[in-house]
Amino acid sequence: MGLSKRIRCKVLLIIMAFINILDHGSVALANELPYDTYNYNFYEDIVYTPAAYIPSGSISGTQLIYEGESLGVLSNPQDICKTPSGDVVLADTGNHRIIILNKDMTKVIKVIKDFDYNGEVGTFSSPYGVCVSKKNELYIADTFNNRIVVLDEDNNLVKIIKNPTSEVLEDSYVFSPLKVSVDYADRIYCIAQNMFEGIMVFENNGQFIGFIGTIEVEISLWEKFWKRIATKEERSNQRLFIPTEFTGIDIDDDGFVYASNIDEAGEQAIRRLNPRGQDVIKKGKNENLGGDLWSAGFGKYSGASQITDLVYRQKGMYSLLDRKRGRIFTYDHEGNLLYIFGGLGTQAGTFVTPVAIENIGNTIIVLDAYRAEILTFSETQYGSLINNAVGLRHDGDETKAVELWKKVLNLDENNELAYVGIGKAYLTSGDYVNAMDYLKKGMSSEFYSIAFRRYRNEVLKENMSFLLTGAVILVIIIVVAKGIYRKKKGLEKEEGLLNE
């Protein structure tokens, strides 16, 4: 079944590509968003939805005033993160500085260009990643200085992590941290350049412990076959089978590490690693955590989504940022795709090279390295209803979520998750007929079957007496009829014998 579904998908993809050529731009949306908002249904077809988030502005360096002067144009900024109090930390990589903005990103709280490094002036060299711990300590991946700098709230140096040594690291290894993240116990998780073994983990004293979350390379039989028959020269020209590097990292409240990577197959671009480094993420009904399901065609715009960063939001929800088509995909803790928004372009509210995503209250902010701007997206009613309903479901309050799901259906009657949410509530309350109806609309084979099985048992239990009586009567009739038939036949035979 799985195979046939895949083949069907591919055929449909080709057909869709042709339809897209013929039918270009015929889908008119009744809004003025610079991007399409859509989702995928049970059949993995695109369904257009209301927007969950709409662009609400952008912040560039020139707008911001610090100590009477404009900050000037940001240069190739690479990372944003938030402090526990909600302030925004921005890594202005090309200008070798860290900027801290207030919650609304209207004021600059401070700009860090240097720090006191044991009496000398320490500076940054292309800091690619920033992160703030629960203790309000600032972790800076000072990439070209090959170190991680940890500063406290008053810019005092707490510690510096550099030159990690271990048996598993080569002696010639140069440590160039790109992204950094800290958990509640001040363990440091770091994505480093050219480090394919996984995420580097450091103890809170800066001691390198090891790697977690290695992505294993899968080599297909076909590729093995070609490798076998290729000559040495050809083999040296082929690309190496090396695992992909992680691109983004975030840590949830329980200390689980979310890490994104670029998956060429478009199947799983996000991992949720438990403390032992095992991937414990849940996949939804489409068994896909790779962003877009439709990615056929030719040219730059085709191919699987390339997830470049992620943000863990709340209640098990997380959003992925795709740099291929500039989309933001949001999933719930069960791996269901909740909504998709965003796009590439030069209009307001679209990206050129999105690099980092963060969630501040009800807004999602995205950092664009080329535009050197932070773009903000504010929640719509549709988005807020889904967020709240998913949050309630995550906490186990499925009955409370029903009201919200009903409102979601008013806005978008194709929302399968809403149908499933309502259907599950009916299921717990024992109304199996309604539960079956809603769960069927939500295409949830699993829960529909539970409702159906209970309903079937109920009907059977009520009508068992009639059924059994009917069966007994049927058996008696058959036995009697057989007897009569035999007797008749026997008589005929006897007559036949007599006639002879």
Next chain:
Amino acid sequence: MNKYFSVEKLKYVFYTVSHPVDGYYWIRHTDKGSVLIALVLVVLFSLSFSLNRISASFVVNEIDPRTVDSLTELGGVLMLFALICISNWSVTCLMQGEGRLKDIAIAIGYAMVPFIISINLATIISLFIADGEEAFYFLILVMGISYGIIMMLLGIMQVHNYSLAKTLVTLFLTLVAAFIIIFIGLLLVDLINKIYGFFYSIYIEIVFRV
């Protein structure tokens, strides 16, 4: 007996299903089969196939009912039926097969009966099963399909008076012949298109110049 349809011929369909070897033998050697009934059975099979795809429960059915077009499927099934009959006939003609085109059509058409029964039964059953009980659905389908295939095999064997090995060889050659027919058909369509395009451009040229 009526050439195309009679009650006896209809009853004989069920005799053939329960006694394939005998049934097909007498279809070849006496006038007991009917091409019309065979065609009707093929159409029925196509309709049941579409019905299954449209209305089987979503527990076992991953197909979007909105994408199913029964008329297109009917056309496809009839084309496939014609293709198999003609390619089998063209191969067996050269391999001392005794069957006429008519007999081949009947042999294949009558073998649709188990398909029709099992696919409809499975569709009905699918409405009463839950997750984890799909085995019943697939068991019925597999049983029907395998019986139909066995019937088809026996039918072709009987109408041509072949041994089993020879039947299998001819079936393989039938497949080859089918591909050749498709290939020639495509060539023909392309050629006709080109000729049409040629005359059309002449017409355009004349219209613009005169």
